[in-house]
Amino acid sequence: MSNLTNKTVVVTGGNSGIGYAAAKEMTAKGAKVFITGRNKEAVAQAASELGVTGIVSDQGDLKAIDSLVAEVKAQADGVDVLFINAGVALFSPVEQADEAHFDGIMDVNFKGAYFTLSKFIPILNEGASVIFLSSSSATSGMATSSVYSASKAAMNSLVRVASSELAPKRIRVNSVSPGPIDTPIFGKAGLDDATRDGFATAIVNRVPLKRFGAAEEVAKLVSFLASDDAAFVTGADYVVDGGVGVNAVFS
Ligand SMILES: NC(=O)c1ccc[n+]([C@@H]2O[C@H](COP(=O)([O-])OP(=O)(O)OC[C@H]3O[C@@H](n4cnc5c(N)ncnc54)[C@H](OP(=O)(O)O)[C@@H]3O)[C@@H](O)[C@H]2O)c1
16 A cells, blocks of 8 residues: 655654664655664665665754754655654663763653654644654653653653644644564663563563564554544554553453
8 A cells, every 4th residue: 555655754763673664664655755863874774775865863962953854855845754763762770860861861762852843843744744652661660761751751741732733734743652662772771681681571471462562563553643544643642562551460
């Protein structure tokens, strides 16, 4: 199905994981896609594999966001789909969290996501779709995830306000909240192998469907929200978590 034909799509953090899968899915549906990331080689490689345009841009740097908007504006006739996906996952108990931990997450996941939306608004086409990549962590209380979870909860709040501010231009704003998805993100969290394996086993035991989700399964939901099939959906958070949110006492 080619329901994104002629749409211009920007995916932040599109060189890996969910962003990569979403860029692939939306390209297959006919969109002209731009991806971003910080790592120059990874962006170039992903862009060439996907047949999309890669732009190196750090979501945690407001000047870099200005340059990204200018570059996209120069190469496209406005933006129809903005997928604000780039994010980092780092963990610390509240007592041990320092300012660098706090800022390192918030600068990318919330401040960067916020200003990506803010600075792209002037080049969003009427009827555009904005999708934020949030997390089931926004509404749960997993130990050591305080800053990460708060960054995503703040994002959910932004989604509701922005959906109401942008409705007059028929711009829809939604979020997708995955549970555990099999991507490289956990390998970047600075955990040793044993801790990471223990973490993965504990997580799978809590998922009613007893597995990690695949990035492609999130990408299909993103692609739906990006399309005109979701024309009456705005201000919503869509959970894709294998049932974690059910929070069953026993099953
Ligand atoms: N995997 C999960 O279980 C899960 C669950 C819920 C929510 N999420 C969210 O899903 C999103 C994507 O994560 P993922 O799991 O697909 O992880 P991933 O494979 O590590 O992908 C993260 C992407 O974000 C980019 N990125 C990170 N910091 C950036 C920055 N400052 N500026 C620009 N790009 C940046 C990375 O590229 P560079 O390294 O090149 O910068 C990469 O392309 C994140 O927002 C994450 O919080 C993931």
